[in-house]
Amino acid sequence: MSQRDNEPRSPASAAHRPSLWLTVLSLIAFVVLMALGVWQVERRAWKLALIDRVEQRVHAPAQPLPSRTSWPTISAANDEYRHVDVSGRFLHDRETLVQAVTEEGPGYWVLTPLQRDDGTTVLINRGFVPSERRDPSTRQGGNPDGRVVVAGLLRVTEPKGGFLRDNVPQHNRWYSRDVAAIAAARDLQNVAPFFIDADAGSQSAGGPIGGLTVIRFPNNHLIYALTWFALAFMLAGRLFVTFRGGLFRRQRFVHEPAGGPDASARRTGSDAGTIVEPT
Structure with a gap:
């Protein structure tokens, strides 16, 4: 058995190495956050198209009321405003x-x-x-x-x-x-x-006040999308730092003779001649 086999593993490396379940859950969370961000981008495109359609309807010349035969098919998506x-x-x-x-x-x-x-x-x-x-x-x-x-x-x-x-x-x-x-x-x-x-x-003089229809469509989808994407990249950054400090962290083993000039300062036990330096 070589001296290298007898050397203990670095406790720092073990401490930085994430568990398998934590890694899997983190990757799933990253995928979900990215999907939510993409969904909000799609919702924003849909909302902008809706606003454009409504603006065209509101400002178009008045048309006759839809015929009675078409009443069952009238819907908010196709006819409102x-x-x-x-x-x-x-x-x-x-x-x-x-x-x-x-x-x-x-x-x-x-x-x-x-x-x-x-x-x-x-x-x-x-x-x-x-x-x-x-x-x-x-x-x-x-x-x-x-x-x-x-x-x-x-x-x-x-x-x-x-x-x-x-x-x-x-x-x-x-x-x-x-x-x-x-x-x-x-x-x-x-x-x-x-x-x-x-x-x-x-409206007629002395009658109710007309023309007060409020047309407002909240459109915060861009903010929501940026929030989800930011959370996803923060999680990705945390995973990168964790893996880089643990699983992907290389170690360089340096052996110094027990009687070397720094032996008294480095000695901590029987393996005082071996130090571990991360790179």
């Missing part, structure tokens, strides 16, 4: 007030059924009124009679209620613009499965 116009007569005695908070302050959206010549009905969000004008008698002058033409943005129904607040039709408390529930509560027939947010040009 489409600029449309519709004509008919308001049924002011069946309006519904939905709680709202706008740039004008807290109050209500006024949803009024518009009866069309073909017998169908479309809910029109005529706009906002403050709480002191909740009573219809305070705005009778702003309720037009006869035939009207309304232009605005097509919106999909908002079923069930608002955030943590359910609609209570029996008590006439509404927190979202749920078309089906409002139609049932107001005994409306042949109602379109969407509603129209009237624009500012469709």
Whole structure:
């Protein structure tokens, strides 16, 4: 047996060598973090395309309301915020007030059924009124009679209620613009499965304030992507440092005679003549 075989392994090398399971879990975590970053990049591309489509719909000239035969196929992805116009007569005695908070302050959206010549009905969000004008008698002058033409943005129904607040039709408390529930509560027939947010040009003097539709799509995907990628590269850097200090760390063995000039300073035992120097 040679003297090299009798030499003990460096405790520093063993301390820096990671376990197999820790290595595997770290590699899995790295892959997951990179996948999350790529996913956020893809989500950002999708969101930018969505914003572009909505901008085109909002600023396009108003088009006639989709035909009744196409109503079952209308969806948020393909139709929401489409600029449309519709004509008919308001049924002011069946309006519904939905709680709202706008740039004008807290109050209500006024949803009024518009009866069309073909017998169908479309809910029109005529706009906002403050709480002191909740009573219809305070705005009778702003309720037009006869035939009207309304232009605005097509919106999909908002079923069930608002955030943590359910609609209570029996008590006439509404927190979202749920078309089906409002139609049932107001005994409306042949109602379109969407509603129209009237624009500012469709409002009448003394009536609700129109044109307050908020179009906002949060787009933080780039920040999320950079965060995931940063975490992945930090983990990769930690793995590199760990492996470089352990598994990939070479050692140079230097043997000095026991009687050498530095023997008294280096002597720690029977193997005092052998030192380990990492390179």
